Amino acid sequence: MQRAIDLLGLFDESRPALSVRDIVSASGLPKTTVLRLLGTLRANGLLWVDEHGRYLVGPALLRWSRLAEQVWRLPPAARVVLRDLAVEHRETVHLYVRRDVHRVCIAQQEGPQSLREVVRVGDELPLWAGGAAKALLLDAPESLLRRVAETSPHGIAHLETLRAWLDEARACGYAISHGEREEGLSAVAVPVRGRQGAVVAALSFGGPSARFGDERVRCFADGLQGAAGELARAGLPFEV
Structure with a gap:
């Protein structure tokens, strides 16, 4: 779970879209581990893949963002x-x-x-x-x-x-x-x-x-x- 959260943490305003190569390089994890984590995150809507094959934050985060905004x-x-x-x-x-x-x-x-x-x-x-x-x-x-x-x-x-x-x-x-x-x-x-x-x-x-x-x-x-x-x-x- 911590590794999956760390992958999500790689995305920010300056890097809204990342390739698999970018993620492997930034995370320091083996490519097979990265691909497995990306697949799980994508299946749950936490990540999305654009037309160029790059990963973006997914639409499921919109609901969490709305909830966090209400709470805080x-x-x-x-x-x-x-x-x-x-x-x-x-x-x-x-x-x-x-x-x-x-x-x-x-x-x-x-x-x-x-x-x-x-x-x-x-x-x-x-x-x-x-x-x-x-x-x-x-x-x-x-x-x-x-x-x-x-x-x-x-x-x-x-x-x-x-x-x-x-x-x-x-x-x-x-x-x-x-x-x-x-x-x-x-x-x-x-x-x-x-x-x-x-x-x-x-x-x-x-x-x-x-x-x-x-x-x-x-x-x-x-x-x-x-x-x-x-x-x-x-x-x-x-x-x-």
Whole structure:
């Protein structure tokens, strides 16, 4: 099953159609294994073959996509919160949840400025760096921090850096990052806490570092903290 999921993960916006040769090369699996998995995925409508013999994502995924959109769609009041944030602070707003050692963007509202960070709904990013990652890890146990550090380019040595970042975020009440994941990009993020007080999501602004000076960072943090409280009161569809 994991191998089949890995094959589906090869398809994205930049590679919407793949040949068998492409899939074998990208997956590193034997061709006989790839053909068997492709046959199963195609039989279940998860993959489709076009007129050139290339594989595309299949129509069965439309139903799952519709279901996921229904489950993860923010309530109207929460969508208004994100829209108002982007308008007031003129930066793109993202809402993330944690998936194991990754973070996934489940909602966004683009800011009005043409130069902005591009993270789309559904994009999966690492947890070893970035403002939103720190906000999501504020209550994380040591075992999770260790696993996150091991996924970083620095390996387990990154654990001490993660601890220091989280101590700083707890002291400030918000997390910041400058060029940690990609040079020239900065972020400010706060946790969104659920009914039991646990971190269930992270709300963040992201954009060019030139627009994230100290004064604006404090202003962003104030706006995000107020909005996080509003989101918690509005209720999030995935919170249990």
